[in-house]
Amino acid sequence: MATIAAPTRMMGAPIKRREDPRLVQGLSHYVDDIKLVGTLHCAFLRSDYAHAAINSIDTSAAKDLDGVVTVITGEDLEGTVGGIPCGAEIPDLKVPEHPALAVGRVRFVGEPVAAVVATDAYIARDALDLIEVDYEELPAITDLDKAVEAGSPLIYDDFGDNIGFTMPLEAGDADEAFAEADHVVSQRFVNQRLVPNAMETRGVLAEYLPGEGTLTVWSSTQVPHILKTQLSLIVDVPEQKVRVIAPEVGGGFGSKLNVYPEEVVVSYLAIQLRKPVKWTEKRTENFTTTIHGRDQVNYVDVAVNNDGTITGIRAKILADLGASYQLLTPLIPTLTNLMIVGCYKIPNVQIELVGVLTNKMATDAYRGAGRPEATFIIERMVDLAAAAVGMDAKDIRFKNFPQPTEFPLEIPTGIIYDSGNYQESFNKALEIVDYDGLRAQQAQLREQGRYMGIGISTYAEICGMGPSIAMPAGGWESSTVRVEPTGKITVLTGVSPHGQGQETTFAQMIADEFGIDIDDVVVIHGDTGRQPYGIGTFGSRATAVGGTAMVIAAGEVKEKMAKFAAHLMEANTEDLVFEDGKISVEGSPDQAIDFAAIALEAHVAKNLPPDTTPGLEATHFFEPSNFTYPFGAHIAVIEVDADTGEIDIQRYVCVDDIGNIINPLIVAGQVHGGIAQGLGQALYEGAVYDDSGQLLTGSFMDYAVPKATQIPHFETDHTVTPSPVNPMGVKGVGEAGTIGSTPCMVNAVVDALSPFGVKDIEMPLTPNRVWQAIQDAKD
Amino acid sequence: MIPGSFEYFAPTALDEALSLLQEHGDDAKVLAGGHSLIPTMKLRLAEPAVIIDIGGIGSLKGISESDGNLVIGALTTHHELESSDLVQQKVPLLAETAAEIGDVQVRNKGTIGGSLAHADPAADWPATILALDADLQITGPNGERTVKATDFFQGLYETDLGDDEILTAIHVSIPDANTKGTYLKLHQVASGFALTGVAVVLTKSGDTCQSVAVGITGVSEAPYRASGVESGLTGSALSAENIAAAAERAVDGITALEDIHASEAYRQNLAKVYTRRAIEAAAS
Numbered sequence A: 001m002a003t004i005a006a007p008t009r010m011m012g013a014p015i016k017r018r019e020d021p022r023l024v025q026g027l028s029h030y031v032d033d034i035k036l037v038g039t040l041h042c043a044f045l046r047s048d049y050a051h052a053a054i055n056s057i058d059t060s061a062a063k064d065l066d067g068v069v070t071v072i073t074g075e076d077l078e079g080t081v082g083g084i085p086c087g088a089e090i091p092d093l094k095v096p097e098h099p100a101l102a103v104g105r106v107r108f109v110g111e112p113v114a115a116v117v118a119t120d121a122y123i124a125r126d127a128l129d130l131i132e133v134d135y136e137e138l139p140a141i142t143d144l145d146k147a148v149e150a151g152s153p154l155i156y157d158d159f160g161d162n163i164g165f166t167m168p169l170e171a172g173d174a175d176e177a178f179a180e181a182d183h184v185v186s187q188r189f190v191n192q193r194l195v196p197n198a199m200e201t202r203g204v205l206a207e208y209l210p211g212e213g214t215l216t217v218w219s220s221t222q223v224p225h226i227l228k229t230q231l232s233l234i235v236d237v238p239e240q241k242v243r244v245i246a247p248e249v250g251g252g253f254g255s256k257l258n259v260y261p262e263e264v265v266v267s268y269l270a271i272q273l274r275k276p277v278k279w280t281e282k283r284t285e286n287f288t289t290t291i292h293g294r295d296q297v298n299y300v301d302v303a304v305n306n307d308g309t310i311t312g313i314r315a316k317i318l319a320d321l322g323a324s325y326q327l328l329t330p331l332i333p334t335l336t337n338l339m340i341v342g343c344y345k346i347p348n349v350q351i352e353l354v355g356v357l358t359n360k361m362a363t364d365a366y367r368g369a370g371r372p373e374a375t376f377i378i379e380r381m382v383d384l385a386a387a388a389v390g391m392d393a394k395d396i397r398f399k400n401f402p403q404p405t406e407f408p409l410e411i412p413t414g415i416i417y418d419s420g421n422y423q424e425s426f427n428k429a430l431e432i433v434d435y436d437g438l439r440a441q442q443a444q445l446r447e448q449g450r451y452m453g454i455g456i457s458t459y460a461e462i463c464g465m466g467p468s469i470a471m472p473a474g475g476w477e478s479s480t481v482r483v484e485p486t487g488k489i490t491v492l493t494g495v496s497p498h499g500q501g502q503e504t505t506f507a508q509m510i511a512d513e514f515g516i517d518i519d520d521v522v523v524i525h526g527d528t529g530r531q532p533y534g535i536g537t538f539g540s541r542a543t544a545v546g547g548t549a550m551v552i553a554a555g556e557v558k559e560k561m562a563k564f565a566a567h568l569m570e571a572n573t574e575d576l577v578f579e580d581g582k583i584s585v586e587g588s589p590d591q592a593i594d595f596a597a598i599a600l601e602a603h604v605a606k607n608l609p610p611d612t613t614p615g616l617e618a619t620h621f622f623e624p625s626n627f628t629y630p631f632g633a634h635i636a637v638i639e640v641d642a643d644t645g646e647i648d649i650q651r652y653v654c655v656d657d658i659g660n661i662i663n664p665l666i667v668a669g670q671v672h673g674g675i676a677q678g679l680g681q682a683l684y685e686g687a688v689y690d691d692s693g694q695l696l697t698g699s700f701m702d703y704a705v706p707k708a709t710q711i712p713h714f715e716t717d718h719t720v721t722p723s724p725v726n727p728m729g730v731k732g733v734g735e736a737g738t739i740g741s742t743p744c745m746v747n748a749v750v751d752a753l754s755p756f757g758v759k760d761i762e763m764p765l766t767p768n769r770v771w772q773a774i775q776d777a778k779d
Numbered sequence B: 001m002i003p004g005s006f007e008y009f010a011p012t013a014l015d016e017a018l019s020l021l022q023e024h025g026d027d028a029k030v031l032a033g034g035h036s037l038i039p040t041m042k043l044r045l046a047e048p049a050v051i052i053d054i055g056g057i058g059s060l061k062g063i064s065e066s067d068g069n070l071v072i073g074a075l076t077t078h079h080e081l082e083s084s085d086l087v088q089q090k091v092p093l094l095a096e097t098a099a100e101i102g103d104v105q106v107r108n109k110g111t112i113g114g115s116l117a118h119a120d121p122a123a124d125w126p127a128t129i130l131a132l133d134a135d136l137q138i139t140g141p142n143g144e145r146t147v148k149a150t151d152f153f154q155g156l157y158e159t160d161l162g163d164d165e166i167l168t169a170i171h172v173s174i175p176d177a178n179t180k181g182t183y184l185k186l187h188q189v190a191s192g193f194a195l196t197g198v199a200v201v202l203t204k205s206g207d208t209c210q211s212v213a214v215g216i217t218g219v220s221e222a223p224y225r226a227s228g229v230e231s232g233l234t235g236s237a238l239s240a241e242n243i244a245a246a247a248e249r250a251v252d253g254i255t256a257l258e259d260i261h262a263s264e265a266y267r268q269n270l271a272k273v274y275t276r277r278a279i280e281a282a283a284s
């Protein structure tokens, strides 16, 4: 009879994602699928210039077009509508004003200048062509090194320079370490700008009901609660009357962890016009005006001794902030500072981080957010250090790993790695790939004039964000668990999954906890009108933090339910077992009551146990004590065609340690997608602005996200070192693949070309660049 | 990505399409598979007031054999050329080229005629059509004419086709048993178009190159026949050295393009390497 999942059965089970059938059948509802009667459509006129003064804007012809309801510019919002918020708190941070629509000056191509509302999206688009803006072009600055030079054109005249902030970080005595080192290895890296490119572009639909005074906003966002609070402040509607709904969200990668001008303007227009207003982002807009990721220039030195011990790292990090700040813009590169030593014990650190303003779209969180940049720096430098001392890339890593017994491990940048066993995951990866065999094969091939490369990257990263002390707007998470009168369970979570699969993994944990069928659990997210306040999904935090909140809330409900069951069966609560859809007394299976019967009992409330209230619901707000720190090892095997620079990826092995695993299938999906995105940066992607600030890679014809056929087969495996930070022992897996893979691929290609003396190639490693590196090395 | 408004016609006969073209002149654009035209319209780089959709004209479709030629209707899709038994038997190079174009959706909708008329400098068909020395059949207000592929391509998106003309068919003479073709391409990784595409049609007599035609796309503003390579190899033994030496002339007299995807020097190098490899494959 009993085929229902028993406790511990769902945890670790590779069940298919429950959200997928509706997604793959097109039955789901994204913002653009939501239709409200009488909806008006909004379109944005955007700057064609990277830097220009706006002398005047003439909207009269657009307003005269049949079907146009209104046209507004930045001046219409001045004094009524607040600016776009930035949550970063950094000492001496210069924060530029950031109006939702430009006022007086535009500072990047794509900056919104005016908004049109019309009866349909076609008319709104046509009207854009009728708006006349008199611009006076100003010199644009797009190059990081040039932007910080004295005398560079200024993006904000009153700032005096283009530096948003400087953040030094010093630990140990780097000067001494460098003075005493056997070798100092130096390298400049460019961590190129990337476009996140979620499959669903952004979209906003807003409705204001004047009688009730309520504003409802549907937005493709990762942070509905934060958006609700911010919109309330910006468009001045009391927060309890604002509801933000994130319906199906087609990916974000951090790009929707934000409060965008369009969300503000569409909400404002809905309030003004008292009609629903919708805007759906075009792909070209997504390229130019949804946040970008990465974009750093790094000048790095490491101090290394002849035995391979790395004693110090020094870095000057120029981080491109763009022309204005979005929600977390200046904070992202500070994570690069924190993670600079990676998974190694490097006692002496000296970093100068400079946040630089340029005439480009703002940067912000993009899958990995500051950590991939750090991992890239340290993993590339470790390889260069190995070459300098004549050591194998494998050996230098073992030499500098901390021992498993040293955890929890405080690293010089001030954070505490929760748990780790870097040797174990690395050894496993080396074994899977047969590292020594590969090196022998490589030597043979080199004799035949063939260029095989073996790339390694061992990484540690920060997940489970995080304790509130380290976060701009709280690092906790909330959950409500409710057993309904029919025995079904509703979970409300403050996190906002948009592809990560928590509708499945959270249900797995609840099914285990209560011993019921997973199909009796529903996980509801992304609606501020239904959930308690939450923070959202980003920084691989949803399960480690949101899942913990849920598990604790579930424990409270379970305890209460046990009281009802004990009362009815005249048993002790401690003796009860939740299993197979029943609550029974341990050791006497005949003494059992259906789970649903207890649920009903608690709601009809005719026979309350002493000191017990009706209902079965609990809410928990969980504050984590630390971040979690996943780690792992990636190894790539490639061959370069030296005549053309083409790269053939032959093997890709990855052994991650993300703590305990709830659903290996979902973990594999996250790892595969993450590696694909990381390889995208290494090999294909790059947002290129020309000197005048035009984005040259503004469509998929020029910006290459990796396609399925361009991605190798992945050999993935795991080691398990549970996190002590949460009761499930989970760490987080959303970004690990992206963080580990980028330097792994670059290391592989540089390794392949080492016979030519190639030491570095700037990403993306296009065939052209690889070929050019060979030519330059030959000269 | 909303195009400007336009008037739409869907003629079912060629005459009808031609008179619509006459009537609307410069305002009109012919629509075939739409896979080059519609993207530019969505970006409003092109805003034609009139669209003449030739998709319903049956006489422009299909592949047949006639007098030692394959006759390919201009509306034949890339996919039809890729999968046609007749093409695979008679001129497999055409199927091989078609398979390298874009992705499945693009091949299902895009047409050979549209590709040739559009003359994208990185399109695949031009290389192969040049190497096969095809004849292009064109109909206009003054009736029908035929132009050699080598005279058809004139520059960046520029062809011999008049504004009031329609490309109706492509004629390819079926090569003999001693002739082999190869198409080799390096894809621009974002768009899938050719950073370099080299089509080679090689006729052997024993181990000697009796004749060779090399069509190259992606490298310069217009696709071209690499005549230096052809003359360098014709009459020579097909040795690795001779092939390599001839391939070195792949960009003789050509100005290579430079853009964010590939430098001039790299394109020159690609043209040479891919020419060498394509000839080697055809000779093997």
Ligand SMILES: Cc1cc2nc3c(=O)[nH]c(=O)nc-3n(C[C@H](O)[C@H](O)[C@H](O)COP(=O)(O)OP(=O)(O)OC[C@H]3O[C@@H](n4cnc5c(N)ncnc54)[C@H](O)[C@@H]3O)c2cc1C
Pocket: B029, B030, B031, B032, B033, B034, B035, B036, B037, B038, B039, B074, B075, B100, B101, B102, B103, B106, B109, B110, B111, B112, B113, B114, B115, B116, B117, B118, B120, B122, B123, B124, B125, B161, B165, B166, B167, B168, B191, B192, B193, B194
């Ligand atoms: C994502 C993507 C990837 C692609 N990748 C490749 C690739 O790898 N290689 C490649 O070669 N191509 C590629 N293409 C282009 C594709 O092959 C197009 O289909 C082709 O270039 C145009 O053919 P069409 O039938 O779609 O023409 P349309 O777009 O309908 O028309 C193109 C132009 O030709 C004119 N025209 C069309 N037919 C005729 C005719 N019979 N007579 C006169 N004028 C005519 C039209 O007026 C228009 O100006 C790609 C396209 C896309 C969207």
